[in-house]
Amino acid sequence: MYNFDRIIDRKGTNAYKLDLREAYFGSEDVIPLWVADMDFAAPPEVQKAIQERSQHEIYGYTVRKEPFRKAIADWQAYKHNWNVNPDWVEFSPGVVPALVISVLAFSNPGDGVIIQTPVYYPFYHVVEDNDRELLKNSLVEKNGRYEINFDEFEEMAAKPSTKIFMMCNPHNPVSRVWTKEELLRIHEICLKHNVLVLADEIHSDLTLFGHKHIPFASLNEEAANNCLVFMAPSKTFNIAGFSTSYVISSNEKLLRAYRKKQNGLQMHMGHVFSGVITETAYNEGREWLKELIAYIEGNIQFVKDFIQNNIKGVKVIEPEATYLLWLDFKEWGMEQNELKRFLIDKAKVGLSDGSTFGAEGKGYMRLNVASPRSIIEKALKQIADSRK
Numbered sequence: 001m002y003n004f005d006r007i008i009d010r011k012g013t014n015a016y017k018l019d020l021r022e023a024y025f026g027s028e029d030v031i032p033l034w035v036a037d038m039d040f041a042a043p044p045e046v047q048k049a050i051q052e053r054s055q056h057e058i059y060g061y062t063v064r065k066e067p068f069r070k071a072i073a074d075w076q077a078y079k080h081n082w083n084v085n086p087d088w089v090e091f092s093p094g095v096v097p098a099l100v101i102s103v104l105a106f107s108n109p110g111d112g113v114i115i116q117t118p119v120y121y122p123f124y125h126v127v128e129d130n131d132r133e134l135l136k137n138s139l140v141e142k143n144g145r146y147e148i149n150f151d152e153f154e155e156m157a158a159k160p161s162t163k164i165f166m167m168c169n170p171h172n173p174v175s176r177v178w179t180k181e182e183l184l185r186i187h188e189i190c191l192k193h194n195v196l197v198l199a200d201e202i203h204s205d206l207t208l209f210g211h212k213h214i215p216f217a218s219l220n221e222e223a224a225n226n227c228l229v230f231m232a233p234s235k236t237f238n239i240a241g242f243s244t245s246y247v248i249s250s251n252e253k254l255l256r257a258y259r260k261k262q263n264g265l266q267m268h269m270g271h272v273f274s275g276v277i278t279e280t281a282y283n284e285g286r287e288w289l290k291e292l293i294a295y296i297e298g299n300i301q302f303v304k305d306f307i308q309n310n311i312k313g314v315k316v317i318e319p320e321a322t323y324l325l326w327l328d329f330k331e332w333g334m335e336q337n338e339l340k341r342f343l344i345d346k347a348k349v350g351l352s353d354g355s356t357f358g359a360e361g362k363g364y365m366r367l368n369v370a371s372p373r374s375i376i377e378k379a380l381k382q383i384a385d386s387r388k
């Protein structure tokens with residue numbers, strides 16, 4: 001039994017979530033429930049591996065040998081029923097850097113890249129700051145569930161200058177796990193129009209309430225040939241401060257082009273802990289993850305019950321994955337800035353501003369529930385009291 005109720009003081013650790021409060025909220029005095037990491041201790045097995053490696057006094061250039069790729073392949077088989085040949089795996093310095101590398105490798109300035117908004121805000125930077133055309137295929141909310149506008153998606157894919165679809169699955173922040181039918185439709189459209197799929201599946205291990213993640217490349221051989229999948233143990237095991245991500249593609253040509261660009265940018269080294277952490281997390285973290293997911297589901301149920309009973313006018317978008325809840329505050333009738341200031345100044349709670357994920361996020365806030373339940377309860381009580 002792991003203890004997720006324990007409150008761990010992160011002060012003095014340069015934690016983004018705490019130490020950037022002043023910069024992001026204009027106040028230190030908020031309960032920080034924003035940045036996507038967890039306030040839980042990493043699995044003790046992983047801590048032990050880090051401690052053991054750190055005992056050695058030399059931290060020189062480090063290779064990731066076969067156990068690294070094998071641990072990833074074993075994990076994919078265990079978690080997603082996906083048969084991965086270890087040769088298909090390449091280390092990457094981070095999922096977002098890997099997306100950048102891929103955009104540089106597989107498109108030219110001016111080419112179109114489709115994203116589905118609202119979405120994790122670095123997606124905008126990956127496209128726009130590399131001078132590609134951003135094509136926003138807005139997700140459509142229907143009765144509290146987000147769906148894909150396939151007509152618009154196909155129109156965008158059909159433009160001759162469109163080269164890439166950057167998919168987020170499970171989707172941050174709307175918490176959808178795309179179904180097999182949806183993925184197949186995406187695949188068919190992309191294949192027909194010669195659009196490469198970059199599948200950011202960093203949240204894939206954190207599906208909830210029985211939802212199952214389907215890796216894009218596991219759909220069928222054609223899909224596998226037309227995509228690169230990006231994953232990491234970083235979100236899953238709360239080790240995002242380490243560089244532990246990787247790319248998978250069974251298409252040798254794509255993987256070779258990815259490697260060439262990554263080497264061209266000299267971003268292939270990683271650090272001394274990345275191999276040992278990935279191997280240990282995947283080989284020894286199964287039980288921890290099961291308990292974590294049960295705890296997060298408990299937190300989500302707690303939030304839903306609390307809001308229903310105590311906070312009028314806030315809707316929880318039914319989550320299918322991640323520890324990030326997408327909350328709809330539109331009934332409060334506030335402008336986005338007013339809503340933001342109200343939550344910071346009156347409730348003293350630091351949530352992610354929905355509008356940072358795109359214009360579609362106006363009226364929404366993202367709540368990170370990966371904290372001990374007592375902290376979540378305190379934050380919700382502060383919101384409820386501030387409305388009295």
Ligand SMILES: Cc1ncc(COP(=O)(O)O)c(C=O)c1O
Nearest residue numbers: 036094095096097120172202245
């Ligand atoms: C969808 C998505 N992709 C990527 C990342 C970050 O990946 P990395 O830290 O490996 O660059 C996040 C973090 O929140 C995310 O939500």
